[in-house]
Amino acid sequence: MKKKRLFPLVLFTLCIQFCYAGHIERLKDGLLIRLDQPTAGGVKQVKLQVITDKIIRVTASANDSISATPSLIAIVTGAPDVKWTSEEKDNKVTLKTGELTATVNLGTGEVLFTDKAGNIILQEKKGGGKTFTPENIDGHPLYKVQQVFESPAGEAFYGLGQHQTGLMNYKDQDVDLTQYNSVAVVPFLVSSRHYGILWDNYSITRFGDDRKYEELGKLLLYNKEGKPEGLTATYAFRKKPDSIFVKRNENKIDYTFIPSLKDIPAGYPMAKGIITWEGSISPLTDGLQKFYITSSGYIKIWIDGQLMLDKWREGWNPGPSVFQHQLFKARKHAIKVEWIPESDQAFISLKQLSPTPETLHNKIALTSEAGEKIDYYFVYGNNTDEVIGGYRTITGAATIVPKWALGYWQSRERYKTQREVISTVQAFRKKNIPLDNIVMDWSYWKQDAWGSQEFDPARFPDAKGMIDSLHSIYHTHFMISAWPKFYKDIDNYKLFDNKGWLYKQNIKDGQKDWIGNGYVSTFYDAFNPDARKLFWSLLSKHLFSKGVDAWWLDATEPDIYSNSTIEHRKELMNPTALGSSTQYFNPYALQNAKGIYEGQRKENPDQRVFILTRSAFAGIQHYGAATWSGDIASRFDELARQIPAGLNFSLSGLPYWTTDIGGFYVEDKYDQPDPKGADLQEWRELNTRWFQYGAFCPLFRSHGQYPYREPFNIAPENSQEFKSMLYYDQLRYRLMPYIYSLAGHAYHDGYTLMxxxxxxxxxxxxxxxxxxxxxxxxxxxxxxxxxxxxxxxxxxxxxxxxxxxxxxxxxxxxxxxxxxxxxxxxxxxxxxxxxxxxxxxxxxxxxxxxxxxxxxxxxxxxxxxxxxxxxxxxxxxxxxxxxxxxxxxxxxxxxxxxxxxxxxxxxxxxxxxxxxxxxxxxxxxxxxxxxxxxxxxxxxxxxxxx
The missing domain is CATH 2.60.40.1180 (Golgi alpha-mannosidase II)
Structure with missing residues (x-):
């Protein structure tokens, strides 16, 4: 009987070896396909790896082998226990699980995904859509990589993290995936067709049109007199707009970063100025012209008399805006840009792109600056929850936040003394306003000791006693700001420096921060696992030991020196322990949070880790981390932008998100010294409306600059505004069985709250x-x-x-x-x-x-x-x-x-x-x-x- 069984088995084995001889290799969890005739700049190898019945990883290389560098975001590898079959036929090889089929064209490497019924779910662009452009980065051979997919009309796209341009559906839009204060990058894209793409790359990435935005001068520009000499730029005085400092023709509006401010006319007082650019523009082709703006101060843009943008942001934190407008090459389109900088450190940039090329119509394109390979996960589901559940299968379940974190948090920039912390909580309890968490923002340390992780004893004489009383008397938790930043030559700086675990470029530059007369500082290298352990040990020794409940991780983009150019930002964090900062630009926040999560869980396994971080990356939900939307403006239009930003963040697979209720920084009318009259009414209404919205965010948190943000400091207790805030706070707590159930389902079932x-x-x-x-x-x-x-x-x-x-x-x-x-x-x-x-x-x-x-x-x-x-x-x-x-x-x-x-x-x-x-x-x-x-x-x- 054994001999009779042996012959068919040997024949089957020989058949498999014959079928896969040469260019197809069957692996325990998938297939490796080697193309016979790869094209220049194209793919040589494609690997399909089965993760689950509904998740297949695709890696592709332009080399003779595929890099095996471990992923920073995936906690799963292949799943050899998932049943799958494969077949080669008609110059194609198919891999089939119980739920989907992946087909690879053996001539081009093009991958096609279909469901059980053979319906197309997703297909790579005809010919494969893979492009590898060799790059030598810091002496290492890497590639600029691009993957293009087909996208039928009517498809919609979401996710990609948190982007505050006001967009919800990203179909036919361009999204810049660069970490920045108020921009949180998560390279996970969700389709209305019930699939997702997790793009496993850590460099700066572009979704959509990958062409660089260009100066306005790439269009035909005409000044106010109609002459083709650029736009008429008028540098005037805000309080005397008829008093002109200088007028000149300019072919660009590009004061994007600190170095570009040198191009402002010498001696011009920006803090007192108003600048206008006027004239007309004419494109080289008809179509929807794209405009990309970063700005701070007040900006208004009109095209053809239509107001396209009206925005304000604090001078030191320019934010992005985008719009498109139909232009015709045979017409002059009137344009006017009005900018009130408000400070000498304000920024503005207005760039443009010609209409999206036909080659990218109804396409998905992901382009990254640096990578060893193309690496993405295709995730399929019967609905969006299943797709997001697949993302968490790859990157880790979203841990359940401690229940108290779902209550109301009070914060401000900032509580300066121990007395202020205690008296604020006392006021909440006295006025019967529900509260679970009080937050300590930055500068609780001595002025010259950023990075010490120690309270200034002059202002916090008994920090442990303060926290103990918050716990035992007021039943309130305590969260504290913990930056990865160290002032040069303090003791903690030396601990990292002696090990070579600091980014040193800012030290070499001698660049000072904004505290007092300024101090030289840098960040630790969170990509180094031993550096992460040392960072946790300092937090544990100085803060966790005193009873701190949770961590507020600020500036984790990392923002080593604000408003630097992108190239300078790379220099400031180069090299990382893993390689070039160009290759590892985006996931600093993930690594930083991971170190704290692992450190605290090891030290106290019975206490849930809870982290709030200003930046994010794929997988950070697995490390007890939530994200807030950064340093945003106290404006109604900024409130409007929070809503799609938070929704797309949640659709990126990260369930815990929050915003500064009321916005972080304020216009002068609210701050000098106090709002009055109509300004006071607007301030109260803004905070009331934001509070109503905040009560239904996954995390419910108020924070911002002066004026103080406690409800009783915003409006009198007999006012409609105060009563409304109290009502929604009480409603939040009444809904706690509902809300905590959602949190449980987020972990156990891959659910999404918002x-x-x-x-x-x-x-x-x-x-x-x-x-x-x-x-x-x-x-x-x-x-x-x-x-x-x-x-x-x-x-x-x-x-x-x-x-x-x-x-x-x-x-x-x-x-x-x-x-x-x-x-x-x-x-x-x-x-x-x-x-x-x-x-x-x-x-x-x-x-x-x-x-x-x-x-x-x-x-x-x-x-x-x-x-x-x-x-x-x-x-x-x-x-x-x-x-x-x-x-x-x-x-x-x-x-x-x-x-x-x-x-x-x-x-x-x-x-x-x-x-x-x-x-x-x-x-x-x-x-x-x-x-x-x-x-x-x-x-x-x-x-x-x-």
Whole structure:
């Protein structure tokens, strides 16, 4: 019998070897394909690696081998236990899993992905779309790499991190993936066609058109007199605009970085100036001309009399803006740019690109400055949640934040003394304003000791006692700012310097920062694992030992010296422990967070690590890290830009995000010395509207420069503004059973808390471009108000479901736009039919009371479900299975709510509790309603008719 079996096995083995001889090699987890006739600058090898049934990694090389340099973002390798087959036929080789097929053209290396039915999901550009351009970087041979894919009309794209240009759908847009204060790069792209691309490259990358933006002078420029001599640039005085300092013709507007400020006319007082550029422009080709702006101060741009941009940002932090405008080569298009710099360190740049080339129409292009290979993961799913779940399969699950972190945080720039910290928390408790976290911003150290990680004893005489009292008396947690920055020659600097673990270029330059008369400093190299351990040891010794609960990691782009050119920024962090800063420009924040996460978990395995970082990268969610949107302006237009920025960040696979409620830096009208009259009213309304929005962000946090940001410092306690902020703070805490359940599902099920409408309503194409509304969990449609004095707003109710106004219970069928009331004290908020929302008790802090009784508000009209998730809230026992879930299911046909049997358990779990079941139709949300049915629950299934 054994001999009879042996012959077919040998024959099969020989067949496999024959079939794959030469250019195809079967690996334990995929295929390696060697092209017979690679083209110049093209691919020689393509490797398909099976990760799961729905995830395939594609690597490609222009060399005779594929680099095996370990990934910084992937925690998975191949999965040899996943069943797959392969076949070679018609000059193609296919790899097939249970869910999808990847086909490689043996002549071009082109990869095609199809589903089980053979439908195309994604295909690389005809011919393969792979380009390798040799680059010698710091003496190492690397490549500029590009991968182009086909993209059918009607497809929409999201993700790519946090970009504050106001865009939601990135189809036919260009996105610059360069880390910067308020720009957080995550190279994960999500398609409306239910797939994602995780681009495993760490250098500066461009999505879309990879051509460099060009000076305005590449267009035909005419001055105010119509002469082809450039635009008329007028440098005048702001308070006397008719008093002109100098007027001249200029063919560019390019004061982008510090070195370019030397081109400002000598002696011109920018802080007192107003500059205009006027004339007309004519393109070389017809079409949508692209414009890219970075600016600080006040800027307005008009083209053909149409106001295209009206923006303000603080002088030291220019931010990006983009727009497109139809231009015709046979026409002169009027242009006017007005800039009020406000300071001598303000920046402006206006660049342009001709219309997108035909070769990139209906394409996806990813282009990176430096890499050893092309390396991407194709992630497929039945819906966007599955796609994001696939991203987390590759990069790591999103750890559950400590429960207290989902409560309200108070911060300001900055609490200067121990007394200010304690008195602020005392005021919250006295006024019964819910609070869970107080935040210590920078400069708690001695002025000349940045990097010491030690409190200045003159201002914080007993830091440990302060933190102990916050914990034991006020039940408040304490987060502290921890920069990777060290002043030259302090003791901690020397510890790193002796090991060679510092970036030294800024030391050589002798460049001083902005503190006092200035101090010379640099950052540590977070790409070095031993340097990361040393950094943690300093935080542990000086801060964690005193009871610090969480870490605020600032300037992690890294921002070693602000407003440097990109090339100088590379010099400032070069070399890294892994290689050239050009190759490793973007993931500093990931490495820095990883060191703190691993250090704290090793030192205290029973305390959840929690990190807030200004920058981000793929995989950072695995290291207990959330991100905030950086140093943004206190303006309504800036509030508007936060909404799509946060949604795309969440669609990048990172579930925890927040923004400075009220914006970080303020215009002079709010700050000198205090806002008054109309300015005061606008300030209060801005903070109120931002607070309403912030209550439905994954993290709920107020922070900013003076004026102080505590609700009672913004508006009087009898005002509409204060009462509104208090209402939404209280609502946030009442929703804690709902919110913490979402956090649990984010870890266990790959869920996303803050949801672009494309996630839940992808069959409704109207939602593809909507970036100013979102779902908070499965039930709540959030519609922020971001226009001053608006008392209503237009919003879209997605189709194929009904919607209830949460405040009055009024029902409206979906699939249409409505104009919703938005009085000053309320933001439009709707509940999807079929929702079950658990509401907990009134709380002053998250751990004050157990969630008993929970009121279940059931919104009928459709079947509905919700799963209540609970665990201990502070440790990692949930990773060991110590948690519980209780399912709620509403059946519309039988009008019955089923409370399911409790699954799982954990120490301290409520074994007996009460649920109050309320049919919510036709009435507003009432926290303390006594209506409905009170149910005693001991863990067994119950059916409740409604």
């Amino acid at each position: 949801r672009g409408l494309i996630m839940d309503f992808d069959k409704d194409t109207t939602v593809q471009h909507i970036g100013d509304q979102f779902m908070f969990g499965p039930s709540l449609l959030v519609n922020p108000v971001y226009t001053y004095k608006a008392r209503s707003r237009k919003l879209y109710l997605p189709a194929n479901t009904g919607w209830y106004n949460i405040y009055n219970g009024q029902y409206t069928e979906g699939g249409k736009y409505i104009t919703a009331d938005a009085p000053l004290d309320r933001m439009p908020l709707y509940v999807k039919a079929g929702s079950i929302i658990p509401i907990g008790p009134a709380l002053q802090y998250t751990s004050q009371l157990p969630a008993d009784t929970i009121t279940l508000f059931v919104y009928t009209g459709s079947n509905g479900k919700f799963s209540l998730y609970e665990d201990e809230g502070v440790n990692y026992n949930y990773e060991k299975g110590q948690f519980s879930t209780i399912s709620f299911n509403y059946n519309e046909a039988s009008k019955t709510l089923t409370i399911g049997k409790r699954e799982g358990s954990f120490p301290g779990m409520l074994k007996q509790r009460s649920f109050r079941v309320v049919k919510a139709n036709g009435a507003g949300l009432n926290f303390d309603t006594k209506n409905g049915k009170l149910i005693s629950y001991t863990g067994e299934e119950q059916n409740i008719p409604l």
